[in-house]
Every structure is written in C-alpha cells, then in structure tokens.
Amino acid sequence: MSSQSAAFSDGSFTFPIAEVPERLRGGVAAIGNFDGVHRGHQMVLNEARTAARRMGVPAVALTFEPHPRTFFRPDQPVFRLTPPAERAVVLSALGLDGVVIVPFDAALAATEADRFVDGILRDRLAIRGAVVGYNFHFGKARGGTPDFLRERGEADGFAVTVVEATVDEGGEPISSTRVRAALEAGAPEVAARLLGHRWLVVGEVIHGDARGRTLGYPTANIRLAPDCALRHGVYAVRVAVDGQTYDGVASYGRRPMFDDGAPLFETFLFDFSGDLYGRKLTISVFSFLRPELRFDGVEGLIAQMDADSADAQRILGEAEPLSDLDRMLSFRAG
Template structure:
C-alpha cells in the first residue's frame, strides 16, 4: 500500500477542485484505527465505482477540547499525523473543519446543505453506525439516508468494527494500552505502529558526556505514553534510522518534566530544530533510577544492544504499517 501521489490536505472552506464531487467519509478519526479504516475503505470503494475522489472530512480541535477544555485529550493522531495516515491509505484528500462552538451549533440540515452539498458537492457519504452531528446531535445515519434521497447523494453506514476477540476497537482503548506500555497491542487495534511527530529541541546535553547524545523532544502534557525505554524508528529529513529512546523524568539526574530522548544509532549531525517522526517499535523496560552514572551507562549499553536486535528483525504488521514505517 502506498500513499497517493496527489494527496491533498485542506482546511474548510478552502477546498481544491480536485476534492469536489466525490465520496466523503465523516468522523473525528483520532487514531485512524481499524474501525476508522473500515469507514474510509467503504468511502474509497464507493469513490472508485463513481470514478471520483475519496475524501476524509474531520474536525479540529477534538470536540471534547472545545466543550471540556479542562480535560485535555491524548491525541493519537494530531492533524499532521492524521494526514500522513490518510495519504498512506490511498485517500485523495483530507478536509479539516475548524470545530468551534458556533460550528457545533449549526443544525444538521445546514451541515448537509452547506458543507456536504454546497461546499464539497458530495456524490456520496460514508459514516460509522453511531455517527451523530449537528446541533443537539440531531443528525443521524437515518437522517442522512433521507437527505441523500432528497438531494441526490448515496449514503453508506458501516457497522461497528470489533477485534478478533469481539471487543469494539476504539481510540480510548488504544490510549489506555499506550499508557500501559502495551504498544504491540495498541498496534493491533490501530493496524499500524503508533507514531508521533515533534521538533528536536535543546536539552541539558548530559547525554553526550556519557557517550549517548540524544535528540530531545517534548510531547504535549496530554500524551499519556508509558514512561520507559523503547526501541524506536526515527525519520529525519525523509531518511529512516534506528535508535533507543527514553521517555520520562530522568530520575537518576533531575526527575524533571517528561522528555522523549532518542539516541540515534550510527548517526552524526545537528538535529536541532528539525521535525522528527518517531515510531516506538518495542517497549523494553520501565524507567529506573540508578545509584551511579556507571550503572546507568551499563544498562544503556544493554538497552542499545536489545533495541538493535529487535529493530533489525522487525517486520511490517500490515500493508499500512509497511507504507508508514518501511515504505
């Protein structure tokens, strides 16, 4: 599976003509997990039949951040990551709506007539079985069916997607797994290995004094990834590298604010200010406090050897995982 070479990411209402007149999959799609992928695949199938673009219509910020700003959401796929996955899936484009209280107050009828028909000129709509929209969540799949018949667009509703154990796949499940360090289980629900993008920032430069210079990245406070040591793949300037990373508070030194620190194997160069794409491939161990720097270095040597071995034999989990991590 490879990304579409003509993939376009746009902000509503500035929609390129190439994304008009197609099939629109609607949802928040945080995680772009296997359940979301079922909705997106149905849209792509319908678009192929109609010989038109397949477009994901999504919303930023997360609606919960608008209505409950005191409860920050651990975003699995912020906008750039969501676009990256959408392109790898083969969608034509991603259209993002600025989600505000005013937009949320728009009636379901107005959303259909102004956004779907007026702006996107949609020929088809695909949603999940529990999709609701518009003021008071008055818009439902049944309402969409009626509007589709009236206004001339097809509607596909995708049933709930469950994993091999019969449990519903959800973003909240994936967040909990990542918080517990169960990144393999999270990847099983996502259909790819979770990744994040962040800028490399200056740290205390302590790592270079002990033979482990690191690329330091600060993640949003809402990211509840388990603290610990990871074998990682890291993309820098379009090139993929392997490394070993620590995410946590550095209890041996200062027990400060959490930082994701990656030692990139066999790499030299200035990374400050660059945006890195980091994929944790394996969780090696929890964060620990050491009685001496020498004990820490000995453990880091062991962690590095283990990470190299894991990464050298890592295989793609799915075609999507191949496109994102190995492509």
C-alpha cells in the first residue's frame, strides 16, 4: 500500500479508490464532498442507502481529499468540518457500508467528465446507481453536471437520482459554509441545528505539559488540523472513548496565560480517572461557554474553571438529542 493510500484507509470502512474491496463494488454511490455531513448531505446519503437496500447492494459514499477548494487555493485552505476520521464516524452512523476516497490532485482536476464516469464509477466501482446533490459538478472545468450524469446513467445502465436543496426552518439553504461561519463565531448550537447533530472532534490524545494536573483539571489534549477555525474559547462537550461516554469541559486555544503556543483542544472529563495517552477520543461539542481569557493569577483561573465545569454540567444535563443520528453520536450510553 502506498503512503497516500495508507492515509486514506483504516482497513475496514474507508478506502482509497485504487484499493476498493470487492464488497463495495456494484453498489449505489452517494457522490460529493460531504464536509460536515449536514442535513442536506444526509438527504443524499439516505437516498443512496435506501436505494441500495432496495436493490440488495452496498451503499457507498464517494468523496475527495483534499477538499477541491484547498487544492486550487492551498494558501487559503478550507476549514474542514469533518476531516476523514470525523466523516467516517458520521457516515458509519448513517448506515453506509463504506467510504471510498478519490485523491483530488492535478490529474483528477484535468480528468474530463466522461473519463471520470468510465474510470471511477464504472471500472473501479461498477456502480448500479448514483445519488448527487443538485449543485454537484465533477470533471475538468466542472463539466460534469447532474444532467450529464443522468444521461450517462441512461446510456450505461445505472440509475441516477438528483436531490434538491435542503432548507432550514427559515427557508434558507443549508450549506457547509453556514456551518463553518457558526463555528467560527463560537455558535456550536447554530451549527448543530444545520448539521442535525453536534459537531464532532476526533483525535488521538497527545502528551502536553501536564499543567492541568497541578491545577486540579487534568486534560486530554488533541491537536486539531491547522485549517480549523473554531473560535478559541471554552466549550461544554461530551466524550466517547472505548465504548464509554463522559461529560466534560474543553478549552480550544493558545493558553494566553502560559505559553500562548499553537492551538490545542484540551478536554477535562468529569468522573474519569486513568491514562488516555494514545487513545482516540470522539468529542461532541455542545455549547460555547466563554472566550479564552488571561487571568491575573492561578487562583482566578481555577475559580473560573470551577464555574465553567458547573455551567457545562448544567448544559449537558439538560441537553436533548436533535435527531436519531445525534442520539447515536452524542448520547451513547456510558
């Protein structure tokens, strides 16, 4: 397996296009970036899953890495709402059978729409059906439109479904752009309403400076992607690790009172004791509590952390699932 392929494979659910297992061939493919897996994306994915179950074939999400906008403008990388690990968690919860990732590179950008259908949809995946959103385009210069895909499907014997825009309760189209804006503004509740589930952070716990232990708040530290534009501050969160779920409070930022270093996501788990180093956490972000602050002394910081913990426990104790998907992702039994 190449190093690029290894980056796109976890050996069970997510695979590079060059190494599609036989069990995922001959199915219905939901095609798109699916960044955030918001309520609009879920309409596409659920349509693909329903069609696949009706036909007795696998339901597959076909997506791309990196995000095309990041490829074309690397100096302005897109704030990824769901990097591959996070996206896999949500897609698995939605009942997809697997994710296939196409590397978005210069070769793909130069591939004509016809060749994309022939080489990827027919040869690699042998699809029986495809489901796309109304605004999905593919191939060189975005030459592949939903109508083009329908025509190819009719000619080549695979069904094509195009899903129209999904709007929120105010009649505005739901988009990843709106979700990003909400998280950048420190409004995870708004983001969650657009997503239909709480926004997730997935990562492996790394060693920090252990300062939290001296303050009475030992934290599990995760380094988020450099493109993450989540507002710096303190959040009420719920953490899943090794099949167990814990409420907690997290800080994302540069620690202005100490080192003012690279941004770090630091989570304190209530009612937990043990070593989390090297373990993978899935963290659901519920509410923004306050911005990152600088205190005059350690006593003031600890007092504020006590207040933050009380606020987080209250908020999480009153929280309700937004959907069945949110229940699976953020309300797992401990």
